[in-house]
Amino acid sequence: MKSKDKPVLWRVELIPRFKAFRGKMLLLCLLTTIGAGLATVPPLLIGTIVDELSGETHSFSLSQLCVSLFFIIILCELVSVSRQYFAAVLSLDIVSKLRTDMLEVLPRKDLAFYSTTPRGEILQWFTDDLQEVQRFSLETVPQFLYETVLAIGGLCIIAYIYWPFLFIVVAIYVMYIGPLHYFGSIQRKTSAKLSHHKAMLRQKSLQNFEAMKQIKLLGTEEKEREGVEQLHTQWAKLLQARYQTMNRFKNFPRVLDALAPALLFAVGGWQVFAGELTIGDLVIVTGYVTTLNAPLRSYSATFLGMKDIEKRLVNIARWLAGKNKEDDRLFPPLRGNIEFRNVWYEVEQKPILKNVSFTIHAGEHVAIVGLSGSGKSTVLRLLAKLFERYSGEITIDSFDLKQYTYRSTNIGFVTQSPFLFNGTIDDNLKWMYRTSIDERETLLRDLNVSKDIMLQNEVGENGSLLSGGQKQRIAVARTILSQPDFVLLDEVTSSLDRTNEVNVMNALTRAFQHKTMLFIAHKLETVVYAQRILVFHEGELVEEGTHEQLVERDGHYRMLWEHASVEQGVNH
Template sequence: MLQKLLFLSDEGYKGLKKAIAACVLTNFSIMAAFGIVINIINEVIRPFVLDEGNMNTQKILVYFLAGIVLAVLQGFIYMNEYNKTYFNAYSESEDTRLDIAEHIRKLPLSFFNRKNLSEITVNMMEDCTRIENALSHVIPQLIGNVISATLVCIMLAVYDWRMAAAVYITLPVTALFIFLTKKIQIRYGERHVKAKLRVSDQVHEYIDGIKVVKAFNLGGEKFAALDRAMHNFMKESIIFEGITGTIVTTAVVFLQTGIGIVVFTGTNLLLSGSIPIISYILFILISVKIYSPLVTVLTLSASLNYFMVATKRMQTLRNEKEMLGRSDINIENFDFKLENVSFAYNADEVISDFSAHIKQGEVTALVGPSGSGKSTISHLLARFWDVSRGRITLGGTDIKEIEPEKLMTYMSFVFQDVVLFNDSVYNNIKIGNINASKEEIIEAAKRARCHEFIMEMPEGYDTVIGENGGTLSGGERQRISIARAILKNAPVILLDEATSSLDPENEVEIQTALSELVKEKTVVVIAHRLRTVVNADQILVLKDGKLEESGTHEKLMEKNGLYRQLYQIQQESSEWKFR
């Protein structure tokens, strides 16, 4: 159960058990050192209390030497605990983050419509940090202290069960109090996490929209959303810390009243002659020391409850269903068939009863008004989502049966919104084919008409282009994206207005490069500017998620339908100018 709760691998679970054992060993070494001190005190005061002659200096010397040996051993014991807890925790944390990244990669895009970037980031970083902290600072110490305290309790009970009962009588009351307040701590912990997420969202939005913030003078007090989120987070933090702190402090007070009970019980037993004075003194000393690990347990319990909030969120993420399929399917024909396809975002249907045949070796254009479903159709073809009804086949095989990673090997993408990484130009192009040679990468860049501007950069192909290609123009970023697609050389190509960010001169060059790229391939183009697809083999015209009409440019113009209307509007708008 603990393994599932902490999302541990088999190796990580073994490491946790070793860490717990190491913490128990550390606690016993501390108890042993305390035992040596007690024995020395016992030997010193025995002659005075029991009038048994002189002190046994030889025995005291033996205890003293034993203490020195134990002090040296403790150095190794502490080192062992450090290795067993922290190394295991950080190693397991790394594996957990990579597992989550792998899991997220296999989730449908519908997941990302429901979750924002900040929440996913918190899952991968802060929640994993909570688990890491629990593995290194909480779980081993908490369980180790409980085991140590239990064993010491048993040993004390064997020595004198009455005094042992006095030492531990407050423990059940304290445990009950912690149990009864657990839901309160978790509830306020969840509120604290939600407040933190709202701050993260607002900070991300603020930074992402900094151009708008500056342009419309929305900084400072005028940016109320960020201010409210920060203020609410401060308030929730104070409330959370105040409540958990009060609960833990109260529990510690309950626990440490046991010292008074020990003194009271021991005094009565001493006066009645039931225990010797040495035992009485020793139990008082032990009770002061024994509560130290128990107080640690109480302190860690607050962290454990907050940790439960992180594990609950992590469990929710882990329960998201991955897109599955077979990886042993080999496709030889790359015709797409969409058969009565319907798709809904949550409850809103955006594609309804859509059927079409997209042939290999042809260019099929998806056109229509904004919001008609063009991008959704291309995402369904790539299986970013699964259809709600109907089916899509590639080469006669339902794409739901194909493992998403396998399906991606057949496809190249050029999106309207290009995503580049804060790395060199060379590595950004190489994403298209990580096994490509330098010559192949340069050739792809030349065909995408970006070799010349790359060579003008300070370090050529080794130039780092900044986050999301921030140092490049829109056209340059688009051409690097096209170079990726050319390098991948996949049989299916999905283009989302690939020339939208280019000036007329570069647009002609890119159209030429794309013409070379698409030969004998299945090409789907999302077109906003209809003049770019007049030569397409097939044009599918969408309206409100349905297929309104289809055919070549000439046939659609003859029909005098939606396509002709959109084309004429664009022709008229192309002549617009400032007066």
């Protein structure tokens, strides 16, 4: 994406999501306008009081002016508190909306996105970027809007009192524009680098936490520490550069804070001596000097903050970009007729699947075999919609896979390294579907799990307290209990011995006797459970048929079978 398109992306993607908050936004604008309007009154009253005391005017009662000033100040504070409250509510609502939308998009991203995007960067979007957006919308923007409205009101009053003062104010604002854009450009570049390095630091920390056992076994603690320290040093330097840029620019308005009143006093004082202005008029103008300079200070924070926040908004918009949930068409209950027609799938212009076509009938149990890298797992991931950027056509019960989204009851998918949620075994088995405890205990016995562990055993983070074989059998049990319309199994017995492998395959065959089951068989003795076998080689479907038919041919499957027979001593 071109850099000039990025601001457009976040505006197009994010602004429509804020339409639901129009009422609160209008209320906040109304409170801001009322508060700023009221804040313009005290300088007027103070100037009038000065004129009354100096004897230049006798139009108002001094006691009335003082009482009015008191009540106006109280009213200003009440409106200010209300404005800040609604700004906080609106800010929290917007960030909650963004966070909810980002979580809804989470399962729609295909596997390629997660493969190419570091987890540290994704966590950065969900945590730091959203927090900065919240801080910016809660603190910086409302204050800037308030001070801008107040400054406009002050300008109008100053112009009414003595319009040549406007030239002084305009000159001060013009002096501010050049440094603003210069420091803003530096800030944007520094913030982008800082965000990138912080994501890298987070990613490195995550990797080290997960691989700590391997790091200790290999004795590379010092090397890993040096890597983290190097990233942290680079991040610290960028953070220092960012603070230096912000502080240099924040100091610039102080020159204008001194220059503005000096010029106004010089011109105003001369007009007082000339009899064109009263002392009260000069007091009023002086009272508005701070309101004129306040937007300059706020604008510096807003402008620099916007340069920082723009990158974060682009990240959030990138995540949210895509179809809306209400546009999804859900699959109806499925019979399990699967068809691939001339399917190609490439990764970085390297073909993984080449013009693959086959049909699987409802209720059929089909095995996929082939050497590593032949495209077996890709077929299952395409069917599971983990990969979506393919050409050709994939249909299920004549429904185009690209046009529909699965319901939770449509598909069961068990991978070679299944994910288990932190909690007990029972928590994982009843995670989505409520079943009786007798059903769960019976199934664990059938899978030969219950003799080692019980339902209330903790599994640890992603099953860290279980063996690979136990994790696979629990994942299989979870899929059997869910009773999906069809099942995909990716080498689910790879960590099992022969006895447990037979138990698992028998349980799957019984549970899905009349449902479509497509499984990848790493151990070729597992294919005896299949009614038909698809043989892949270098991304192509080279053979298909029953085990007996394929063994009789002098083809690729027979070569695989004979090789497996020699290695594993399979008696065929």
